[in-house]
Amino acid sequence: xxxxxxxxxxxxxxxxxxxxxxxxxxxxxGTKEDLNRDPGSTEPTANQLLQNKMMFNxxxxxxxxxxxxxxxxxxxx
Numbered sequence: 001x002x003x004x005x006x007x008x009x010x011x012x013x014x015x016x017x018x019x020x021x022x023x024x025x026x027x028x029x030g031t032k033e034d035l036n037r038d039p040g041s042t043e044p045t046a047n048q049l050l051q052n053k054m055m056f057n058x059x060x061x062x063x064x065x066x067x068x069x070x071x072x073x074x075x076x077x
Contacts, residue, residue: 012065023054
C-alpha cells in the first residue's frame with residue numbers, strides 16, 4: 001500500500017507547485033492590469049479570478065497530500 005501512496009504524494013506535490021506558479025504568474029499579470037485599470041472599478045478581473053482559483057487549488061492539493069502522509073504514517077505504526 002505504501003508503494004501506491006508515495007507516488008500519490010509526489011503527484012500531489014507537483015500539482016501544488018504547478019498551482020503555486022500559475023497563481024504567481026496570474027498575480028504578476030494582474031498587477032500590470034491593475035495599474036492601467038479604472039480606479040472606480042470594483043469587479044474582479046479575469047487574472048484575479050484565475051489567481052484565486054489557483055491558490056484554492058493549491059490549498060486543496062496540500063490538504064490531500066497531508067491526508068495521504070497521515071495515512072502513510074498511520075500504516076507505518
